[in-house]
Amino acid sequence: MSETPVEKYRAISPAEFFYKYREIAGFSNPARAIYQTVRELVENALDATDAHGIMPDIKISIRKVDEIQEFYRITVEDNGIGIPPDVVPDAFGRVLFSSKYVLRQTRGMYGLGVKMAVLYGQMTTGRPVEVITSKPGFKRIYYFKLRIDVNRNEPVIIERGSWRKNREWHGTIVSITIEGDWGRAKPKIKEYLFKTAIVTPYANIVALTPDDEIIYYPRIIDKIPRPPLEVKPHPHGVDLELLKQIISSHNYTSVEELLIKGFQSIGEATAKSILQQAGIDPGKPVSELSDNELLSLVNTLKSMKDIRAPSIKAISPLGSDVIIAGLKRVFQPEFVYAVSRRPQAYQGHPFIVEAGIAYGGKTPMSDDDKPIILRYANKIPLLYDEGSDVTTMVVKEDISWDHYMVSFPAPIAILVHVCSTKIPFKGVGKESIADVPEVRKEIKLVLMDVLRELKKYLSKKAKEEELKKRAEHLAKYIPEVARGLSVIVANGSKDFEVKLVQKLVSIISRRTGIPVPEIQQVLESIRIGA
Numbered sequence: 001m002s003e004t005p006v007e008k009y010r011a012i013s014p015a016e017f018f019y020k021y022r023e024i025a026g027f028s029n030p031a032r033a034i035y036q037t038v039r040e041l042v043e044n045a046l047d048a049t050d051a052h053g054i055m056p057d058i059k060i061s062i063r064k065v066d067e068i069q070e071f072y073r074i075t076v077e078d079n080g081i082g083i084p085p086d087v088v089p090d091a092f093g094r095v096l097f098s099s100k101y102v103l104r105q106t107r108g109m110y111g112l113g114v115k116m117a118v119l120y121g122q123m124t125t126g127r128p129v130e131v132i133t134s135k136p137g138f139k140r141i142y143y144f145k146l147r148i149d150v151n152r153n154e155p156v157i158i159e160r161g162s163w164r165k166n167r168e169w170h171g172t173i174v175s176i177t178i179e180g181d182w183g184r185a186k187p188k189i190k191e192y193l194f195k196t197a198i199v200t201p202y203a204n205i206v207a208l209t210p211d212d213e214i215i216y217y218p219r220i221i222d223k224i225p226r227p228p229l230e231v232k233p234h235p236h237g238v239d240l241e242l243l244k245q246i247i248s249s250h251n252y253t254s255v256e257e258l259l260i261k262g263f264q265s266i267g268e269a270t271a272k273s274i275l276q277q278a279g280i281d282p283g284k285p286v287s288e289l290s291d292n293e294l295l296s297l298v299n300t301l302k303s304m305k306d307i308r309a310p311s312i313k314a315i316s317p318l319g320s321d322v323i324i325a326g327l328k329r330v331f332q333p334e335f336v337y338a339v340s341r342r343p344q345a346y347q348g349h350p351f352i353v354e355a356g357i358a359y360g361g362k363t364p365m366s367d368d369d370k371p372i373i374l375r376y377a378n379k380i381p382l383l384y385d386e387g388s389d390v391t392t393m394v395v396k397e398d399i400s401w402d403h404y405m406v407s408f409p410a411p412i413a414i415l416v417h418v419c420s421t422k423i424p425f426k427g428v429g430k431e432s433i434a435d436v437p438e439v440r441k442e443i444k445l446v447l448m449d450v451l452r453e454l455k456k457y458l459s460k461k462a463k464e465e466e467l468k469k470r471a472e473h474l475a476k477y478i479p480e481v482a483r484g485l486s487v488i489v490a491n492g493s494k495d496f497e498v499k500l501v502q503k504l505v506s507i508i509s510r511r512t513g514i515p516v517p518e519i520q521q522v523l524e525s526i527r528i529g530a
């Protein structure tokens with residue numbers, strides 16, 4: 001008789017799950033892992049600074065720390081808000097622990113990133129994560145060395161300590177040692193820093209690489225985007241589970257109070273009308289709501305028509321000044337333009353799409369079928385999976401580039417930034433945005449906005465070039481005509497000839513609209529060429 005397999009049942013912890021399936025979080029090989037580690041640490045550093053109104057000073061160091069093996073120690077220091085010492089172990093040692101599970105735009109979302117790097121370090125080099133941190137106003141600096149107990153999903157503290165501050169430093173320094181492939185990761189890490197610097201021109205970012213190269217993006221503007229504020233859920237984003245969570249985490253007495261205090265955009269009158277529609281008595285204690293009543297409440301909330309759009313306090317767009325400063329810094333383009341669209345909503349989440357365009361100057365040539373696309377979500381550059389990203393779809397399928405006088409290849413780069421309290425990422429590695437109809441439509445509209453301006457510029461430029469050509473054509477005849485006429489009517493007088501040239505220049509300028517200096521320039525070049 002053949003042997004039949006025996007099913008073995010057991011539960012695993014989130015840490016074990018992500019340790020086993022680390023590829024879904026971007027940790028698929030040593031090259032991706034070193035890129036992903038830098039990214040997770042830099043994004044936490046930026047969240048701890050700009051999202052709190054602090055101008056970021058970010059120092060990154062990637063050093064090879066083993067003669068034989070490809071072990072790299074990655075350290076990122078920020079001048080951010082720091083982490084309370086009692087929170088540090090969970091923040092770095094418990095998978096799915098975060099301060100970002102609230103309705104507020106941040107780069108971090110999942111409570112996973114840094115723990116993936118810690119786990120990867122643990123499994124490849126066996127070295128623990130080291131954290132040094134202090135909050136503004138704290139008198140002490142705290143130090144931790146810890147690892148993750150994978151089975152229990154718990155931090156294990158190996159060493160801890162603290163010392164008195166002798167200067168007002170605040171922020172966090174995190175060091176993680178992992179096995180990496182610097183050679184293969186280098187271009188991606190450089191691209192990541194370059195693209196991060198474009199949207200954070202208000203940050204100082206400096207990186208020391210294993211090749212002893214210093215990559216430095218100094219702060220070029222002093223304007224920082226308005227920090228996002230936490231908001232309550234919007235009625236359109238509610239479901240049964242969320243409603244139960246709101247109820248269990250607060251002490252609302254009546255269902256009317258639950259609606260007014262638990263949600264944004266609901267006042268007394270709206271609450272009454274919702275409850276009337278749902279057939280629930282406004283004074284009913286929350287604890288007495290039946291399952292059917294909860295469901296009816298959810299359905300009424302979700303389908304409400306005349307309700308204010310989700311609050312945009314929670315989102316923090318870059319703004320056109322920041323985008324323009326960033327694009328100018330890297331491309332020094334001959335034309336640059338940026339626009340932020342008005343807020344929209346999907347699934348009860350507010351979102352804003354903004355775009356910038358750079359043309360000419362040092363903008364590199366694009367591919368044969370599309371411009372250079374710089375994709376961003378909540379200020380994070382997206383580097384992988386370009387083909388499946390909604391922005392790429394819009395660029396390829398929804399925009400008639402000919403209409404905007406653009407044919408590829410061209411020295412043109414577009415930047416698209418989607419910001420929201422919830423980005424519809426396609427995976428936890430945060431590399432591409434899903435094709436959500438509301439988002440796709442806004443991306444198309446914002447691109448049309450910036451392309452209209454590019455078209456104006458290009459047609460003005462084409463007109464100027466056309467005029468220049470006409471000027472060249474007409475100006476060619478001026479010296480000859482002036483000389484001939486001078487011979488016929490003024491005995492070849494040089495003085496007459498010079499005056500005639502001036503007269504002809506001004507007539508041509510009046511008739512064609514070409515400025516006098518331009519015609520004179522052409523004459524000059526003819527003279528030099530003669």
Ligand SMILES: Nc1ncnc2c1ncn2[C@@H]1O[C@H](COP(=O)(O)OP(=O)(O)OP(=O)(O)O)[C@@H](O)[C@H]1O
Binds near residue numbers: 044097107
């Ligand atoms: N440099 C830092 N300064 C302040 N707090 C930090 C820093 N690094 C990490 N944290 C805290 O640790 C938490 C966990 O970080 P982690 O990278 O695991 O997840 P996340 O940033 O919340 O989400 P994601 O997985 O999407 O990156 C953060 O939510 C934050 O509260």
